[in-house]
Amino acid sequence: MIPLSHYLALSAFVFCAGVYGLLTRKSALSLYISIELLFNAANLNFIAFSRHIAPGNPAGQVFALFTIAISAAEFGVGIAIILLLFRQLRTVRVSEVAAMKG
Numbered sequence: 001m002i003p004l005s006h007y008l009a010l011s012a013f014v015f016c017a018g019v020y021g022l023l024t025r026k027s028a029l030s031l032y033i034s035i036e037l038l039f040n041a042a043n044l045n046f047i048a049f050s051r052h053i054a055p056g057n058p059a060g061q062v063f064a065l066f067t068i069a070i071s072a073a074e075f076g077v078g079i080a081i082i083l084l085l086f087r088q089l090r091t092v093r094v095s096e097v098a099a100m101k102g
Contacts, residue, residue, distance in 0.1 A: 007048035015041035028082050028092040039071050 014037055021034030043064040050060020086092050 004048055004052045007044060011041045011044040014044065026093050026095055028085065028094055031094060032078050036071065039067060043067055
């Protein structure tokens with residue numbers, strides 16, 4: 001059995017990669033992928049804690065499935081918004097979209 005600390009270390013690494021992507025990237029698509037990394041790190045934590053704290057209780061897995069379903073719906077909406085931005089402005093750079101605001 002893999003110890004809980006290994007799952008938490010992997011989750012922390014994925015979460016830090018997502019935060020790094022949010023802070024350094026300027027493309028809307030890259031930011032969106034970074035947000036998905038944050039969600040995946042949280043899902044990994046839900047499943048790891050569920051497995052190690054209450055092995056017979058699938059609450060963590062169910063919560064992770066709900067998070068994945070919400071993330072899939074968010075994916076559809078997010079990609080639609082990014083495509084509309086690209087069609088309107090011919091760019092997906094967040095700094096240029098924010099400059100068009102005023």
